[in-house]
Amino acid sequence: MTPETLSRALQIVREHGLVLRGRKVILNDRAKVQEFCKPSPLRDGGEANLYVRAW
Known part of the structure; x- marks a missing residue:
């Protein structure tokens, strides 16, 4: 990167x-x-709802 x-x-x-x-993440x-x-x-398992399959 x-x-x-x-x-x-960032x-x-x-x-x-x-x-x-540094090594800390502040919320x-x-x-x-x-x-x-x-x-x-659309990114997390929505392919089934779109009738699209990724093989």
Whole structure:
């Protein structure tokens, strides 16, 4: 992973309530984190609902 990609990824999680400080993860907004991390029907097993199969 390039430093630029890591920086962008950290910015995304920061916008959703998580801050990384060294080896620590600081949870600033639990509700935002839960919303961000909830299962997505398109990403987490939703293929059956779309009648699409991945083999």
